[in-house]
Amino acid sequence: LFVAGELFSARELALALLREAEDAGRVSEAGVANRVLGLTAYFHGDFVAAQTYGERALDGPETKPDANVGQGLSADSLVSPAYLAPTLWALGHIERARELINAATRRAAEIDVPALADALHWKVNLEILRDDPVATLSAAEALDVAARKNAMAQWLSIAELAGGWARGRINDPTGGAAQVRHALARFADLGCRTNMAFYGGLLAELEAETLGAASGLACIDEALRVAVQTENRSALNFLHRIRGKILLRRDPADLAAAPEAFGTAIAIASEQGARSLGLQAALALAELYQSTGRPTEAHAVLAPALEGFSPTPEMPEIAEAQALLSALAATDEVKPEAAHRQRLTQLHVSYGNALIAARGYGAPETTEAFARARESTAGDKGAPGRLAADYGLWVGSYTRGDLPSMRARAMTFLNDLEATPDSPEASVAHRAAGITCWFAGEYREARGHLERALALFQPGRDDDMAFRFGQDPGVVAMTLLAIASWPLGEVDRRFRSSMACRPGWRASPMSARSRSEECTRPCSS
Amino acid sequence: MAGVTHVGTLAIGRMHTAMFELMRGDDSRARTSASELTRIVRDHDLPLFRAFEEFLEGWATADAGLPANGLESMRRGVDCLRAQNILTFDGHLKITLAEAEARASDPDRALAILDEAVATCDRLGYRAFEAELHRSRGEILLKQNPANSALAEEALLTAIAVAKRQATRSFELRAALSLAKLYHLTERPAEAHAVLAPTFEGFPPTPEMPEIAEAQALLVAIKAGAHVRRD
Numbered sequence: 001l002f003v004a005g006e007l008f009s010a011r012e013l014a015l016a017l018l019r020e021a022e023d024a025g026r027v028s029e030a031g032v033a034n035r036v037l038g039l040t041a042y043f044h045g046d047f048v049a050a051q052t053y054g055e056r057a058l059d060g061p062e063t064k065p066d067a068n069v070g071q072g073l074s075a076d077s078l079v080s081p082a083y084l085a086p087t088l089w090a091l092g093h094i095e096r097a098r099e100l101i102n103a104a105t106r107r108a109a110e111i112d113v114p115a116l117a118d119a120l121h122w123k124v125n126l127e128i129l130r131d132d133p134v135a136t137l138s139a140a141e142a143l144d145v146a147a148r149k150n151a152m153a154q155w156l157s158i159a160e161l162a163g164g165w166a167r168g169r170i171n172d173p174t175g176g177a178a179q180v181r182h183a184l185a186r187f188a189d190l191g192c193r194t195n196m197a198f199y200g201g202l203l204a205e206l207e208a209e210t211l212g213a214a215s216g217l218a219c220i221d222e223a224l225r226v227a228v229q230t231e232n233r234s235a236l237n238f239l240h241r242i243r244g245k246i247l248l249r250r251d252p253a254d255l256a257a258a259p260e261a262f263g264t265a266i267a268i269a270s271e272q273g274a275r276s277l278g279l280q281a282a283l284a285l286a287e288l289y290q291s292t293g294r295p296t297e298a299h300a301v302l303a304p305a306l307e308g309f310s311p312t313p314e315m316p317e318i319a320e321a322q323a324l325l326s327a328l329a330a331t332d333e334v335k336p337e338a339a340h341r342q343r344l345t346q347l348h349v350s351y352g353n354a355l356i357a358a359r360g361y362g363a364p365e366t367t368e369a370f371a372r373a374r375e376s377t378a379g380d381k382g383a384p385g386r387l388a389a390d391y392g393l394w395v396g397s398y399t400r401g402d403l404p405s406m407r408a409r410a411m412t413f414l415n416d417l418e419a420t421p422d423s424p425e426a427s428v429a430h431r432a433a434g435i436t437c438w439f440a441g442e443y444r445e446a447r448g449h450l451e452r453a454l455a456l457f458q459p460g461r462d463d464d465m466a467f468r469f470g471q472d473p474g475v476v477a478m479t480l481l482a483i484a485s486w487p488l489g490e491v492d493r494r495f496r497s498s499m500a501c502r503p504g505w506r507a508s509p510m511s512a513r514s515r516s517e518e519c520t521r522p523c524s525s
Numbered sequence: 526m527a528g529v530t531h532v533g534t535l536a537i538g539r540m541h542t543a544m545f546e547l548m549r550g551d552d553s554r555a556r557t558s559a560s561e562l563t564r565i566v567r568d569h570d571l572p573l574f575r576a577f578e579e580f581l582e583g584w585a586t587a588d589a590g591l592p593a594n595g596l597e598s599m600r601r602g603v604d605c606l607r608a609q610n611i612l613t614f615d616g617h618l619k620i621t622l623a624e625a626e627a628r629a630s631d632p633d634r635a636l637a638i639l640d641e642a643v644a645t646c647d648r649l650g651y652r653a654f655e656a657e658l659h660r661s662r663g664e665i666l667l668k669q670n671p672a673n674s675a676l677a678e679e680a681l682l683t684a685i686a687v688a689k690r691q692a693t694r695s696f697e698l699r700a701a702l703s704l705a706k707l708y709h710l711t712e713r714p715a716e717a718h719a720v721l722a723p724t725f726e727g728f729p730p731t732p733e734m735p736e737i738a739e740a741q742a743l744l745v746a747i748k749a750g751a752h753v754r755r756d
Contacts, residue, residue, distance in 0.1 A: 360573060362610040401612030403650040441652025441691045466531035475534050479541035486549060489694030489727070491734040 007194070007231045011040040031057045039083055043194055045233030045272050047090050054084040082108070082122035086129050090234075092275030094314045101126055117146040117155045124162040128202070129238075130315065131280070137166035157186040161199055168206040177206035197227035198235035201242050213250035217243065233268075237277045240265035244284060255292055259285060266305070276315060279305045283321045290328065296337055299328040303379025308412055325379055341376045345385040348373035352392045356470070361392075362399035370396065381416050387425050390416060391469050394432045403440060410436045424465050427456035427473045431480065438484045446484040453477040536565050536574045543581050544614055547621055548657075549734070556585045576605035577614075584621055592629040599625060616642050616654030620661045632669035636662065652687075656696040659684035664703055674707055681707065685720070695734065698724045702740050705747075714747050721747075 018033035020026075038053030082104035089097035101123050108119035120143040127136040140162035147155035161183035168176020180203045187196060200223025208216025220243045227235050244261030247254065262285035269278030282305030289298035302325050311319040328334050352369035359366055370392035377383035390413040397405035413429040420426060434449030457474040466472040539562035546555035559581035565571065566578040580602025587595025599622050606618070619642035627635035639662045646655050663680030670676075681704040688697035701724040708717035721740055728737045 356573070360609050360611065362612075399611050399613055401615065401645075401649040401651050438653050439651055441655055441687075443653075443691050443693055466534050470533050471537050472531055472534035475538045476541070479538055479545065483541060483545050483548065486545070487691075487693035487695045491549075491695055491737075492729065492731040 007040050007043055011037060011044075014040060035083075038087075042083060042087050043230075043232050043234050045236060045268075045274075047087050047234075048273050050087045051084065051091060054087060058084065082119040085122055086126045089126055089129055090272075090274040090277050092279075092308065094276065094309075094312055097126060098314050113146050113150045114152065117143060117150065117152050120146055121155055121158050124158060128162060128165065129276075131317075133166040133169035136162050137170065140166060153186070154190055154192055157183045157190065157192070160186070161202070165202040165206065168209075173206050173209045177203065177210050180206060193226070193230050195232065195235070197223045197230060197232045198238060199223075200226060201235060201239045204239075204242055204246065208246045208249060213246050216246040217250070220246065233272070237265045237268045237272070237274060237281065240268065241277075241281045241284060244281075248288060258288060262288065266301070275305075275308065279309065279315075279321060280317055282306075283317050283324070286321070286324060286328075290324065295328045295331040295333045299325065299334045299337070299379070302328070304375070306379050308415060310415065310418070329380075338380070341380075342384055345373045345376045345383060345389065348376065349385040349388045349392070352389070353470075356392075360399070361395045367393065367396040381419070387413070387416065387428075388468060391428060391432065394436075395470075398432075398435060398439065401439075403436070406432075406436045406439060422456060424456070424458070424462040424473065427453045427462070427477065428465065428469050430456065431473060431477050434477075434484065435480060438480070443484055443488050447481065447488060450477055450481040450484055454481055532565065532569045532571065536562060536569075536571050539565060540574060540577050540581075543577075544617055547584070548617060550736075552588055555581075556588065559585045576602045576609065576611065578602075579605065580618060580622075584625065587625045587629070592625065596622075596625055596629055612645070612649065612651065615651060616646055616658050619645075620654060620657055623661060623665065627665045627668060632665050635665045636669065639665065652691070656684045656688040656691065656693055656700060659687060660696070660700040660703060663700070663707075667707060674711060678704065678707060685724075694724070694727070698728065698734075698740060699736055701725075702736055702743065705740070705743055709743065709747060714750065718744065718747050 014033050014036040018030055018037065021029035021033055034053045034057040038050045038057060041047075041049035041053060082101060085097045085101035085104065087097075088100060101119070105116065105119045105123055108115040120139055123139045124136060124143055127139050140159045143155060144159035144163065146152075147159055161180050164176045164179025164183060166176070167179065168174075180199070184196070184199060184203065187193075187199070200219055204216045204219035204223065207219050220239055223235070223239050227233070227239065240261050244258045244265065247261055248258040251257070262281050265281035266278055266285065269275070269281060282301050286298040286302040289295070289301065302321055306318070306321050306325060309315070309318045309321075311322060329338060348369050352366055352373060355363060355366040355369055370389045373385055373389035374393060377386040377389065380386070390409065394406060394409035394413060397403075397409055410429070410433040413432050414426075417423060417426045417429050430449045430453035434446045434453060436446075437443075437449060438446035453473065454477040457477060459474060462473055539558050543555050543558035543562060546552075546558060559578075562574065562578050563582050566574045580599050583595045583598025583600075583602060585595070586598060589595075603618060603622060606612075606615075619638050623635040623638040623642075626632075626638065639658055643655075643658050643662070646652060646658060659680050663677045663684060666680055667674055667677035681700050684700035685697055685704065688694070688700055701720050705717040705721035708714070708720065721744055725737070725740045725744065728734070728740075730737050730741065
């Protein structure tokens with residue numbers, strides 16, 4: 001069912017298998033079911049669910065060799081990390097995707113050739129998503145070797161198709177397109193339909209170049225039709241982005257059709273949480289807007305898409321987008337807009353702070369105010385009020401007990417302070433990260449962040465922080481460090497030692513204990 | 526350097542300190558922090574901390590021998606936090622409330638509170654107090670039905686497993702001490718020794734954690750084949 005592209009039925013079967021395996025305590029089979037569910041979620045375009053299922057399969061003992069599982073299932077489960085790589089990449093976890101695919105291919109190479117072919121197939125997928133034809137060609141050649149050794153027809157076709165696309169993109173569009181068409185015909189003969197929509201998009205790219213825009217667009221239309229038939233939503237963003245590029249090539253003067261296609265691609269990526277795919281489409285649209293004298297629109301579309309990304313060779317579009325954004329920010333059209341956004345941010349932050357007092361941190365309207373403040377600083381890490389908005393959003397998540405949001409906010413907060421790792425604000429960011437870890441029961445990690453928060457705190461320099469972030473960072477970090485350290489077995493010193501960091505606090509009635517009670521261990525700050 | 530004068534900081538500092546002392550089981554210091562929080566909240570009209578203040582004041586009242594009045598305030602505090610969608614220290618507050626309910630001879634209510642807290646812990650991933658929730662549950666189950674210790678044993682074993690996973694040695698020692706007491710009372714000295722001895726290693730005796738001395742005494746008693754009277 002899965003190979004034939006009947007994803008809904010495949011998912012139902014996998015769910016039944018998972019329930020049955022869990023009820024019977026068969027962990028290996030449950031792991032395989034998780035993997036299949038992850039795969040179907042991936043092709044459905046539900047990348048978040050794909051990550052969840054994939055990580056379950058990865059974490060469980062079922063990823064180890066298990067004599068109780070049939071040979072085919074065992075071989076599959078051994079390389080279960082591989083499909084997570086393109087999933088994570090799509091979701092914006094660029095570096096982790098690379099680590100995972102490297103680990104999976106290394107591990108698969110130690111197992112057997114079919115396992116290696118499976119891992120390499122996902123590597124090929126990842127390199128195509130990254131839009132890196134050279135890396136794709138290399139992975140496709142390795143896949144071809146592995147697939148030939150075991151006469152794996154489906155994997156041979158993937159190698160042929162990916163190799164064709166890569167050659168077409170590098171230096172031989174005509175030969176590459178012919179190779180892709182041949183591979184697609186073999187897929188059809190084999191009855192493999194799951195990812196045909198995506199592959200159709202690859203052919204469209206090459207056909208637009210060799211046979212013209214009309215041919216490329218026809219390929220895209222056909223691929224979109226197949227995507228609907230096979231319920232493959234993972235390819236939709238890609239198909240619309242390629243469609244936008246072909247439309248632009250067909251008629252550069254038509255300023256409606258291509259932006260619409262790019263806009264559709266961005267909307268799909270946003271709905272799927274696919275940040276990297278969203279950035280690719282946003283960059284294409286921003287470049288189009290810039291080239292047609294619309295810098296404000298270009299900035300507006302690119303800034304939010306770039307949020308949370310740091311430049312990496314794994315995704316050159318990030319550096320490209322950053323350069324474009326800087327250029328756009330320097331234009332006369334965008335400058336007044338930036339000033340307006342800064343005023344707006346300050347207003348939203350002030351409103352959020354007022355709502356904290358009136359309604360509390362956990363109130364939806366408080367979160368809404370900080371979210372609007374944060375939104376208006378998109379793409380500008382140095383924007384005044386941005387850190388206050390980050391903090392307000394994090395506190396709201398903490399108060400409501402929303403761990404995924406806490407993690408995301410704490411990470412954003414830390415990322416925003418990458419350039420100033422010793423600043424007073426970095427102390428607040430580490431505190432947020434520490435509380436997030438503590439909340440999740442990750443005590444050792446919590447202690448590390450809270451120690452860092454306390455080490456960064458400087459009495460005197462940081463006295464105004466209480467008025468910006470609602471609390472004195474030193475006092476809160478030291479009390480939380482005590483709360484996180486005592487359970488770790490540091491029962492005799494931590495609280496007393498941290499008290500030394502805030503003399504004004506130590507003088508208070510609560511902490512007015514005899515000096516003999518206090519630990520002599522010097523505070524790290 | 527001037528002392529801390531920021532009112533919000535004073536309030537959250539007192540609240541955190543009260544929670545810390547409660548977690549340690551130091552009632553006297555927890556009471557001091559609770560009464561200080563009460564003063565700050567009332568002097569400065571801080572609605573954000575009112576629910577915590579009410580809860581802690583109720584706990585102090587119950588702890589001082591007025592369980593009915595105290596429990597009423599504690600429940601109001603919890604309800605107030607729930608109404609505001611505030612989950613900060615949820616597991617810890619529920620443990621404190623459940624233990625107060627159990628002391629007031631209502632173990633069923635105490636267990637219902639803990640069951641809800643465990644469900645919240647699982648639902649949200651708020652695992653900071655997961656080990657303590659299971660320990661407290663085990664102790665109250667034992668109090669509810671001393672003749673049937675199987676459920677209590679299971680809860681305490683879960684608490685130990687969670688504490689091991691989280692590397693929270695203090696929580697592990699507490700849960701192991703409770704389980705060792707259970708084994709000791711049910712004439713299973715070898716199991717009592719096996720569960721307690723490894724968790725006790727590396728802890729120097731300190732007044733900051735009386736459970737260490739208690740564990741040491743229990744180990745001595747186990748070795749001597751003596752029975753330690755239950756609390």
